[in-house]
Amino acid sequence: MNLGPHAGFILAAYAAAAVVVGALIAWVVLDFRAQTRALAELEARGVTRRSERANPNSP
Amino acid sequence: MTALSALLFRDLRLAVRVGGGAWMGVLFFLIVVTLVPFSIGPELSLLRRIGPAILWLGALLASLLTLDRLFAADQEDGSLDLILMARPPLELAIATKALAHWLTSGLPLVVAAPALGIFLNIDSRAMAAVALTLLAGTPALTFLGLIGAALAVTLRRGGLLVPVLILPLTIPVLIFGVAASNAALAGPVPFGTAFTILCALSLASLVIGPVAAAAAFRHAE
Amino acid sequence: MTEGSGLHHAIAGTKKLPMALSDLANPSRFLAIVEPVLPWLAGATALALALGLNQALLVAPDDYQQGATVKIMSLHVPSAWLSMFCWGLMSVAALGTLVWRHPLADVAGKAAAPIGAAFTFICLVTGSLWGRPMWGTYWVWDARLTSVLILFLMYLGVIALWRTVEDPSRAARAAAILTLVGAINLPIIKFSVDWWNTLHQPASVLRLGGPTIHPSILTPLFIMAIAFTLLFVTLHLAAMRNEILRRRVRTLRLMQAQTAAEN
Numbered sequence: 001m002n003l004g005p006h007a008g009f010i011l012a013a014y015a016a017a018a019v020v021v022g023a024l025i026a027w028v029v030l031d032f033r034a035q036t037r038a039l040a041e042l043e044a045r046g047v048t049r050r051s052e053r054a055n056p057n058s059p
Numbered sequence: 060m061t062a063l064s065a066l067l068f069r070d071l072r073l074a075v076r077v078g079g080g081a082w083m084g085v086l087f088f089l090i091v092v093t094l095v096p097f098s099i100g101p102e103l104s105l106l107r108r109i110g111p112a113i114l115w116l117g118a119l120l121a122s123l124l125t126l127d128r129l130f131a132a133d134q135e136d137g138s139l140d141l142i143l144m145a146r147p148p149l150e151l152a153i154a155t156k157a158l159a160h161w162l163t164s165g166l167p168l169v170v171a172a173p174a175l176g177i178f179l180n181i182d183s184r185a186m187a188a189v190a191l192t193l194l195a196g197t198p199a200l201t202f203l204g205l206i207g208a209a210l211a212v213t214l215r216r217g218g219l220l221v222p223v224l225i226l227p228l229t230i231p232v233l234i235f236g237v238a239a240s241n242a243a244l245a246g247p248v249p250f251g252t253a254f255t256i257l258c259a260l261s262l263a264s265l266v267i268g269p270v271a272a273a274a275a276f277r278h279a280e
Numbered sequence: 281m282t283e284g285s286g287l288h289h290a291i292a293g294t295k296k297l298p299m300a301l302s303d304l305a306n307p308s309r310f311l312a313i314v315e316p317v318l319p320w321l322a323g324a325t326a327l328a329l330a331l332g333l334n335q336a337l338l339v340a341p342d343d344y345q346q347g348a349t350v351k352i353m354s355l356h357v358p359s360a361w362l363s364m365f366c367w368g369l370m371s372v373a374a375l376g377t378l379v380w381r382h383p384l385a386d387v388a389g390k391a392a393a394p395i396g397a398a399f400t401f402i403c404l405v406t407g408s409l410w411g412r413p414m415w416g417t418y419w420v421w422d423a424r425l426t427s428v429l430i431l432f433l434m435y436l437g438v439i440a441l442w443r444t445v446e447d448p449s450r451a452a453r454a455a456a457i458l459t460l461v462g463a464i465n466l467p468i469i470k471f472s473v474d475w476w477n478t479l480h481q482p483a484s485v486l487r488l489g490g491p492t493i494h495p496s497i498l499t500p501l502f503i504m505a506i507a508f509t510l511l512f513v514t515l516h517l518a519a520m521r522n523e524i525l526r527r528r529v530r531t532l533r534l535m536q537a538q539t540a541a542e543n
Contacts, residue, residue, distance in 0.1 A: 004348035006413040013352045013409040014337075017359070017402050021511065024398050028518045035525035042532045047539075206461055210441065210454045220444055224437045224458060227430050228465045231472035238479060248479060256475075260468070271461050278378060278453035 062147050063155045070159030073132070081163040084125040085171045091117040092175045103180040110179035111189045111240035117175070118168045118193055119200060119233055123222045125164045126204040129156060130212045139212070139276075149273040157205050157268065165197035188243030188250070192257060196236040199261040202268030203228050209272035212279075232260050307524045310384055314517050321514040328507035335500035343496065350497055352410040358505040359403040360424075362512055363431060364466075366396030369516075370438070371463040374456035384520070386452035387527075389459065390442055391519035395512060397435035403428050423477035427470050434462050448527060 003010050074081045095113050096106065106113075133139040133156075142152050172193050173186040181189070206228075207221035214220065239253035336354035343350035370392050376385025407425050408418045419425070438455055445451035 002348070003351075004342065006347065006349050009409045009413050010348060010351050013355055013406045016405045016409070017355050020398050020402050020405075024395060024515055027394070028515055028522065031522040032518065032525070035522055035529055038529045039525060039532070042529065042536065045536070047532045047536045206457075210458060211444075214444055220440060223433075223440055227433045227437065227469070228461065230430060231465075231468050234472045234476045238476070263468075267461065267464065271457055274378065275454060275457050278457065279450060 062145060063151060066142070066147075066152060066155045067159050070156055071163060074128075074159065074163035081125075081167060084121045084164045085167045087124060088117045088121040088168055088171055089175060091120060092178055095179075107180045107182070107185075110176060110181040111185055112237045113179060114172050114175060114181075114189050115193070115196075115233060115237045115240065118172065118197065119229060120222075121168055122165055122197055122200045123204055123225060123229075125160075126201075126208045126221055126225075127211075128164070129160050129205055129208045131208075134212050143276055149276065150269040153205065153209070153272045153276075154202075154265070154269040157201055160205075161198055161201040165201050166194075169193045169197060182244075185240065185244055188240045191243075192236045192239045192254065195239075195254065195257050195261055196232050199232045199257075199264040200229055202261070202264035203232070205268050206271045206275070209275040212276075232257065232264075235260065307384065307387075311521060311524060314521055318514065318518060318521075321510065321517065325507065325510040325514050328503065328510050332500060332504035332507040335503050336497075340500045341496050346414065349410055349413050351500075352406050353497055354500045354504045356403055356406040356410060357501055358508045359399045359406065360428060361505055362508050363396055363400040363403055363428065363435075365509070366392055366399060366512065367431070367435075367459070367463060367466065370396065370459045374459040374463075377452050377456040378460075385456075386449065387520050387523045388516075389452065389455060390448075391523050392516055393435060393439050393442065393455075395515050395519065397432065397439060399508070399512070400428060400432040400435055404432060421477070421480075423474045426477070427473045430469055430473070431466070434466075438462070448530070 092113060099105065099109075130139060133142065142156075143149060145152065169190055172190050176186040176189060204221070204225050207225040210224065211221050235253045235257040238248060239250055239257055242248045242250045242253050332354070336351050340351065340354070342348050370389050373385045373389035373392065376382035377389065404425070407428070411420055411425075412418050438458055441455050441458055442451050445454055
């Protein structure tokens with residue numbers, strides 16, 4: 001793959017895009033883990049939502 | 060006297076009476092213009108060339124920073140709730156307040172601009188052009204700005220939020236205001252084109268501003 | 281089906297929602313639908329990205345004028361499209377919030393903003409890196425880049441508004457109004473910036489009109505556009521899911537604080 005004389009810029013552009021996309025994916029994944037962890041913690045303490053108490057089998 | 064004209068005169072009286080709110084804008088304008096030679100140097104020919112742009116930028120910033128005066132005082136003492144519940148349509152009441160605000164904050168900037176032009180070595184034709192374009196453009200700045208003021212009215216730590224939200228929207232006004240000022244002197248574009256578009260932007264903002272601000276107040280409940 | 285339409289009728293003052301939307305109106309329903317779909321979307325995204333990168337980097341020929349740097353266009357142009365598409369999506373969500381009071385509209389708008397800002401950022405950075413070998417500077421105030429920069433500022437403004445207003449539903453409606461005002465202004469801003477740019481066109485031979493699109497790169501461009509769109513949809517749905525969970529956590533914590541205060 002010959003990227004010519006300006007290879008550095010091309011690679012930098014793709015690298016920058018990869019970093020930003022990676023950051024987005026990381027944000028989504030880490031946030032998901034944080035929220036599920038918080039929910040599990042709250043459930044362990046016995047705090048539940050009204051709908052869950054009424055219907056324990058709902059998603 | 061109708062409710063709206065009563066509101067108008069009330070706001071006018073308050074603005075002139077209370078804590079120098081109306082004059083602060085002009086003072087800030089003066090300070091900003093004074094800052095410019097400190098940053099770019101006192102060379103008069105350069106200042107003359109960018110003078111209209113500096114005046115426009117200073118007026119833009121000054122009119123944005125006085126916006127918190129628009130709704131904050133009324134929100135604090137409860138008059139805003141009265142206005143929301145009153146019989147005249149909310150959009151008209153907001154437009155009336157905005158008109159009062161422009162008369163006491165925007166218009167002084169228009170009057171001050173030629174005087175400040177002396178500091179920037181602008182010739183009289185340029186001064187007249189800047190004043191005229193500011194006259195046509197500052198209503199747009201006020202009426203667009205009231206959207207931000209309405210959205211942020213309940214925020215105590217609002218800080219720079221309103222300018223941050225509103226400044227991108229005022230860029231077209233700035234572009235055409237400066238272009239019209241410069242076009243009056245020299246320039247490829249006739250003054251009329253830019254000036255007409257500037258007036259159109261102001262007229263559009265007369266509608267968009269109050270409608271959006273009214274929506275903001277209605278949905279704040 | 282009855283559960284969904286019951287909820288729909290329970291929301292007073294709303295306009296009629298189509299059946300499918302009213303089914304999705306229930307956040308739990310939404311989560312149940314999205315959970316199994318996400319892995320497939322992620323897989324499709326990965327596939328499309330691999331295909332697009334292959335096309336852009338390996339298969340596509342060099343431009344006779346720009347050389348290999350034309351490959352940057354396969355990133356720059358699709359990210360520009362996505363940044364505008366995202367604001368359009370946020371505007372639809374804003375209408376959902378203000379007009380139909382659709383419960384998931386707030387969530388959709390809030391989740392979309394950072395993703396849109398990220399794509400706008402990619403557009404700016406790739407545009408700048410394309411510009412350096414082409415024009416000699418890392419930034420030019422040409423019409424296209426300037427418009428994208430203003431769009432970026434508007435994204436940051438909406439995100440700032442979301443973060444400054446504490447009550448989520450209050451923030452949602454304020455952000456919705458700002459989004460719609462922004463949507464109305466975007467054509468005006470675009471027109472003004474184009475006009476401003478022609479006014480200040482330097483009298484040099486080099487045309488600063490911005491990157492041109494040649495047919496040879498259309499294939500990788502479109503594949504990358506599809507890949508970016510899939511990426512956006514995947515990220516957006518996942519972010520919406522996170523936001524729904526976040527609101528649950530907030531509600532539960534408020535309940536917890538309330539019962540603690542009562543005891």
